[in-house]
Amino acid sequence: MTTPFSRLSDDDLATCVHCGLCLDACPTFRVTGLETESPRGRIYLMTQWKRGTLPFDEEQVKHIDLCLGCRTCEGVCPSGVPYGRIIEAGRADVEDVRRPSAKRATSRVALRQLLAHPERLRAAGTATRLAQKLHLTSIARSGRMLPPLRAPFRVPAGNVAPAIGERKHRVAFLVGCVMPILYPQSHDAAVKLLQLAGSEVWFPPGERCCGALFAHNGDLQGAEQLRDANMRLYKAGAFDALIVDSAGCGAHLKDFYPELQGRVKDLTEWLAEVGLPEAKRDVKIRLTYQDACHLAHAQKIKKQPRDLMRALPGVEWVEMRHADICCGAAGLYSTLEPEMSNRILQEKLDDVLATNADVLAVANPGCQMQLEAGLKKRGSAMKVEHVAEILARAF
Numbered sequence: 294m295t296t297p298f299s300r301l302s303d304d305d306l307a308t309c310v311h312c313g314l315c316l317d318a319c320p321t322f323r324v325t326g327l328e329t330e331s332p333r334g335r336i337y338l339m340t341q342w343k344r345g346t347l348p349f350d351e352e353q354v355k356h357i358d359l360c361l362g363c364r365t366c367e368g369v370c371p372s373g374v375p376y377g378r379i380i381e382a383g384r385a386d387v388e389d390v391r392r393p394s395a396k397r398a399t400s401r402v403a404l405r406q407l408l409a410h411p412e413r414l415r416a417a418g419t420a421t422r423l424a425q426k427l428h429l430t431s432i433a434r435s436g437r438m439l440p441p442l443r444a445p446f447r448v449p450a451g452n453v454a455p456a457i458g459e460r461k462h463r464v465a466f467l468v469g470c471v472m473p474i475l476y477p478q479s480h481d482a483a484v485k486l487l488q489l490a491g492s493e494v495w496f497p498p499g500e501r502c503c504g505a506l507f508a509h510n511g512d513l514q515g516a517e518q519l520r521d522a523n524m525r526l527y528k529a530g531a532f533d534a535l536i537v538d539s540a541g542c543g544a545h546l547k548d549f550y551p552e553l554q555g556r557v558k559d560l561t562e563w564l565a566e567v568g569l570p571e572a573k574r575d576v577k578i579r580l581t582y583q584d585a586c587h588l589a590h591a592q593k594i595k596k597q598p599r600d601l602m603r604a605l606p607g608v609e610w611v612e613m614r615h616a617d618i619c620c621g622a623a624g625l626y627s628t629l630e631p632e633m634s635n636r637i638l639q640e641k642l643d644d645v646l647a648t649n650a651d652v653l654a655v656a657n658p659g660c661q662m663q664l665e666a667g668l669k670k671r672g673s674a675m676k677v678e679h680v681a682e683i684l685a686r687a688f
C-alpha cells in the first residue's frame with residue numbers, strides 16, 4: 294500500500310507562486326468564476342492534502358474531477374508549473390483514497406478491458422458499425438456521440454507503406470486505439486502525406502494503445518504497462534521519428550516515454566520540418582482551426598498546422614476567437630462530467646459558428662467527436678476534418 298499522496302511531488306507543487314495569471318485562461322474558471330475551479334485553487338487543494346493540513350474530503354474531489362487536464366494553465370504560467378504532471382499524479386493519488394464511484398470504476402474497467410486490447414476494440418467497432426447500419430437504436434443510442442463508422446484503418450501488407458519518390462526517412466507511426474476505428478480517414482490522409490514527404494512508414498506489429506487516457510484518468514499503473522509493452526516493439530525497430538496524428542497521444546508519448554528522447558513528432562511538426570511537395574489541387578474552402586489543447590499547450594505546437602494549411606492554394610483562412618481554449622472533450626471528460634463539458638462546448642460553438650467557415654480543422658479525435666456532435670445539434674452544416682485530411686485534399 295502506497296503512502297497517501299506520495300505520487301504528488303512537493304517540488305512540483307512548490308513551483309506555484311499563487312499569482313493567479315492562469316485563472317482567466319482556465320476553461321472551468323471562465324464558466325464558473327470560482328477559485329476552486331481554477332488551476333491555483335486545485336494546486337492549493339492538492340498541496341494541503343499532501344501536507345495533511347486539510348483533511349481529505351470526498352466533496353472537494355469534485356474540483357479535481359472537473360479539471361479538463363487541458364494544460365492551458367501550463368502554457369500561460371510564468372513560473373513554469375508542470376501542471377500536466379501534477380494533475381496526473383494528483384488523480385492517481387486521489388484514486389487511492391476516494392470512495393469508488395460506479396461511473397469512474399466502470400470507465401477504469403472499460404479502459405483496461407477494451408482500450409488495452411486492439412482486437413476487442415475492433416470487434417466492438419464492427420458491432421457498432423453494424424448497429425448503425427441496421428438502425429439498432431439501443432446500441433446506436435449508447436454511442437450517440439460516435440460518428441458514422443466506416444471500415445477501420447488497415448495497416449498495409451508487410452507493415453510498411455513505401456515513400457513516394459526518393460526515400461529520405463523512415464518513420465514509425467502510432468496507429469493507436471480509437472482513432473483507427475472512429476476516424477480511419479485521418480490516418481489514411483496522414484500516411485499519404487508522410488509518403489509524399491519521402492518518408493517510409495513503418496507500423497510496429499503488435500503496437501497497443503499509448504496509455505494516454507489511462508494516465509489522464511489516474512490509472513498510472515495501466516499506462517506504465519502499455520508503455521513497457523510498446524517500448525519493447527519500438528526498441529526492436531529502426532526509425533528516425535515516431536509520428537503521431539492525435540494530439541493527446543503525442544503529448545503523452547513525449548512526457549511518458551523518456552526512452553524515445555525527442556523522436557516523437559506530431560504529424561504537422563514533422564511535415565513542417567521535412568516539407569511537402571508542391572500542392573496539386575486548389576482546395577477552395579473557407580477554413581478555420583481549433584487548437585487541440587494537448588498540441589497547443591502541452592506540445593507548444595500552434596504555428597506548424599496553421600502554416601501548412603494556410604499555404605494550400607484556394608484556402609480562405611479565418612482565425613477563430615479563443616481557438617486555443619478547450620472544447621470540453623478532454624478524453625473521457627464529456628462522459629464523466631457531461632454538464633461542465635457541455636457548458637464549455639456551448640461557448641466554443643459560438644466562436645466556431647461566428648467564423649462562418651465551411652470546414653473546421655482539428656488535430657485530435659476527441660475534439661472532432663465533440664465538435665461534430667455539437668455542430669450537428671445546432672443544425673450547422675459545417676464539416677469537421679482532421680488537419681491531415683485538409684492537407685491531403687491538395688494532393
Ligand code: SF4
Pocket residue numbers: 308309310311312313314315316332333336366369370371372373374
Ligand atoms: S499555476 Fe502558475 S500562473 Fe497559476 S497561480 Fe500558480 S504560478 Fe501563477
Ligand code: SF4
Pocket residue numbers: 318319320321322330331332335359360361362363364365366367376
Ligand atoms: S488543466 Fe485546464 S481545466 Fe485544469 S486547471 Fe489547467 S486550465 Fe483549468
